Amino acid sequence: MNVYIRAVAERLASQGVEVDLFTRCRGHGSPDVQEIVPGARLITVRAGPYAPVPKADLPRYVPEFLGGVLRRAELEGRGYDVVHTHYWLSGWVGRSAKEIWRVPLVASFHTLGKVKNYALARGERPESHARMAGEARVIADADRILAPTPAEAAQLVGLYRADPEAIRIVPPGVDHTIFVPQPKEQARARLHLDTDMCLALYVGRLQPHKGPDVAVRTLAEAVALDPGRCLVLAIVGGPSGSSHGEEVARLLDLASALDVGDRVMLFPPQPQRRLADFYAAADAVLVPSRSESFGLVALESQACGTPVIAAAVGGLRFVVQDGRTGFLVEGHDPGDHAEKLLAVLRDRELARRMGEEGARQALRFTWDATASELLSVYRELLDGPASTAKLGA
């Protein structure tokens, strides 16, 4: 999410659009204004404690956040032409800002509560009714609703009764200066990993919805199916805020219980360039999410020339081309995922072809294109061509 917003803000700014990003102050310092690049600023606003708060507690700080945004805009003597909100809570702030500032509202959700709830992992807590009601209100009031794929556009209409006329499809991009194919040996050397093993990779938050348990079970199934193969699973990702590490604990226990504790390596969240090394170092990337609005991990992996074994859900159906850039697997049966993983590991020529095709396909997705498409959505709303537009995101 932060990658998305930062990438887009930078490129909008470089196209002459002034961008202010508003976010809740969760760190140690006091709220302030910070230039990201000339033309784009990050403004932290006080709302609740200057510390991370549990996701479930965030709604109560929305009014304070709105107040902070309005005060800051007044203080700066700044007006905005468009408000673009990301995630449902800021959508609520955007609805009020739209009324007070009399500007159009563009809403992106990145994930939708109802979609998530239809695909809950076992034991996973459903998204709140408040969230889904909130999403519905934002969707009803927004002038434009953005979806990353046609599938999500259909969900917005089918599940939330969104006005199809208000929806625009704008996929995210990938930074092709960072996520590029690199020689596997060199990437592994930079990660201090040897070249003698088959390496499967999971990247993402360690929360049940993303299916890291399916990745570990897939490893165990693949080992059972092909015991002679030296197969290791690298997991790159931090615990999700709301689980307090429970999922990490479960994963470590699961690996031991399935007797693959000696084949799992866990790495904290990595900086972008190093993440690209992980993709390049891997023989295949597992994306067994329960639902996925887009599937940036799959796209980044393909950009690095590594085949993806993904669950056939949501945006992954759009990003991964079954049999061409990787495999789409129906459902979350580890045996099915393991079979496709082994298909890639056993056939080097197939893996090479998939990697090349994935890298070629990934070139279609750039942050420049995303920013340009966003800009044309804003321009539509401003009723005619504008050379610059001020933007509160």
Place this chain on the structure above:
Amino acid sequence: MNVYIRAVAERLASQGVEVDLFTRCRGHGSPDVQEIVPGARLITVRAGPYAPVPKADLPRYVPEFLGGVLRRAELEGRGYDVVHTHYWLSGWVGRSAKEIWRVPLVASFHTLGKVKNYALARGERPESHARMAGEARVIADADRILAPTPAEAAQLVGLYRADPEAIRIVPPGVDHTIFVPQPKEQARARLHLDTDMCLALYVGRLQPHKGPDVAVRTLAEAVALDPGRCLVLAIVGGPSGSSHGEEVARLLDLASALDVGDRVMLFPPQPQRRLADFYAAADAVLVPSRSESFGLVALESQACGTPVIAAAVGGLRFVVQDGRTGFLVEGHDPGDHAEKLLAVLRDRELARRMGEEGARQALRFTWDATASELLSVYRELLDGPASTAKLGA
């Protein structure tokens, strides 16, 4: 703990002592009796749910556990000559068994609540009053109290008013068929790690008391002091039952916050042989515990010929010889630990000498010796030489 009890039971059995180990049934199957080796059995007894339960809830199941032990002994028509309990809760069971069976009680604690509470990590929850009162009662009633080091013997007397005459010092051992020096390159290859980096290692439960956060901070300090060095920290260990993974989450966040997320690798708990590979692969092992009854990790590391940087607490003062097998560091300041870590990493000759000396010293500790010493404690109590003794542990 399980390593200890299993190793001792096997060796006692091989010396002709019949051993029954009683433990709470926490798994899926039903309670049963299982032969570990001829002469040693593991008996699982129903007490509370057939599932792991939080440590804090265990005391309530003690009476049921005692009932189960007594019933099982009757069912088997089995009498015991000595009861040897491990950890304070089984000590409570042992006190009753001693009275009912009229046999002597030997008590081992492995950790002591008061010692732990004197050295709490920041934010760590103190051990309960119930535990400390319970320990005191077991110490008062036991015929023999075992301590692994003279330091713990002194703590038993000083903090719990144990009768010095009842204390025997019996250190644990190490399996020298597994924990032996091996060429670093080969050990790293088996772990799929390259040989171009300096590798620091932390092994143990991920709980604040063991100081894994100090290990991560030590890494960050060492990187700051010697930025050109390619230094990586491998963490091997599972979350502790009571923290539900919170500590793992904190460690991953801490690594990112200190900007060493790209230098940390986390591995689930490993089988013994593979653990030996980790020790052999490492350039130094960090043991920054807040307190430590003995310090088996330090001993295992030294047995594998790898120098130890340890906090100068409890049993670590006994296991690690400062300047000879590693370094003892006063306190938990990461800067101090980092300085000693770098001293080892920078001076290959020093590291080699320390490794050799550690391996030589470690040979003094064997499970055979531990079992023999236990047996002589039991014999003392049985008032004269006995060729075999039945033992409920």
